[in-house]
Amino acid sequence: MTSFETLKTNSYYLLVQDLDINEVSEPFNFTNFIIYFVLGLSVLINIVLLFIKKNNRRHKSTSSGSKRDHDAWYNTLERNNNQLKNENRNLKSKIFELEKKLAVKKEERKDFPVENRIQPTISSPVIEQQFVDEKPRTVEFEVMKPTVIYLPSPFEDNRFSTEDVSNEQMPTSLYQIILDASNTTGKLLIIENADFTRALNSPDHYLEKACIYENAFSPNANGINIVEPGKVKLENQDWLIIQKIKIKFI
Structure with missing residues (x-):
């Protein structure tokens, strides 16, 4: 901006000086006219360039502002999505705990014997009360089959997600957990x-996230044998592997 003002001042000074000289010496000089025209054109070009530069700065500031707004909007959506996922996991955990408590109560009711109520009877002192021997009863105990759940691969080392659990074997199922009574x-x-x-x-x-190998892995292997089963426990929203499966490639 300073260079532009200096150029404008020098141009004006030269114009006035040349006008004074021309009034004294010559009535009209074509060379001076060309010089004045070039100076005026340069001033006009500087003004146009300055205007374009200001517009570019405004455009850049507007673009950066809209980009920041879009990033803020995307971050807000991502936070809301993560919050909904966490709430969904918490609800599933609560439902699972309630179902587990309900199953325990049902088992307690089955194991609780029903007391035979003996109603008192009024008997005559002359008539003797007769007692009938009851026939032996056969009590059958129902053997509960262990509950089995199915899972795909772990989502990280030593962890399965409860969200991936299914009660039936699916095409993507690779692992199964035979649950204990708890x-x-x-x-x-x-x-x-x-x-x-x-x-x-x-x-x-x-495999590596849930298994240890007894022999070296071979790309030509056709199957897998279990040498020793693993162990898991439920921890918050995940099944934690506390002992990996020992397998052998065949």
Whole structure:
């Protein structure tokens, strides 16, 4: 801006000086006219360039402001989405705890014997009361089958998500947990009739997070045998692997 004002002042000074000289010496000089025209044109070009530069700055500031608004909007949506996911996990955990308590109460009611109520009878002193021997009763105990749940690969090392649990074997199921009576611990196994194609193609994703190898992995392996089952326990929203499965490639 300072250079522009200096140029404008010098141009005006030269214009006045030349006008004074021309009034004294010559009535009209074509060379001076060209010089004045070039100076005027340069001033006009500087004004246009300055105007374009200001518009570019305004455009950049507007673009940066809209980008910041879009980033803030996206971050807000992402926070809300994460909050909804956490609330969903908490609700599922509460429902699971309630179902577990309800199952325990049902088991307690089954085990609680029903007391036979003896109603007093009024008997005559002359008539003797006769007691009939009851026939022996056969009590049958129902053996409860252990509950089995099915899971795909762990979402991280030593952890399965409860959101991936299914009560039936699915095409993506690779592991199964045989639950104990508490339903909070269990035995971890690989499903023997599962499709091991993906597991053998990507063992680092499907196997290493939940298994230890007895022999070295081979790309030419056709199947997997369980040498020793693993152990898991329920921890918050996840099934935590406390002992990995020992497997052998065949």
